[in-house]
Amino acid sequence: MAKKTTRFRGKTEFDRAINNLDKAMNHFKNLLDIGYCRVERVEKVIEISTQMLIQVQDLLKKARDSI
Known part of the structure; x- marks a missing residue:
């Protein structure tokens, strides 16, 4: 359960x-x-x-999607 919470927080911060x-x-x-x-x-x-x-935003989106 903690893993999902950490993943969710990570995606939220990237967003x-x-x-x-x-x-x-x-x-x-x-x-x-x-x-x-x-x-x-x-x-x-x-x-x-x-x-x-725009380039940084694209990198952040890729990183978020890899979580």
């Missing part, structure tokens, strides 16, 4: 991490919507950060 990354990407989207896309450096940082977050 929380994935959701937090979704929130971060939404903040980046909000910055672009506000108009920061006109600032070249900010736009590039948001673009690269979003790509990195």
Whole structure:
């Protein structure tokens, strides 16, 4: 029984991490919507950060599914 509880907690924590990354990407989207896309450096940082977050999110999903 303890094994299932540990597994459930692990999956729950992975889900929380994935959701937090979704929130971060939404903040980046909000910055672009506000108009920061006109600032070249900010736009590039948001673009690269979003790509990195997507990759981390994919890794977290794979790890969660392997539990």
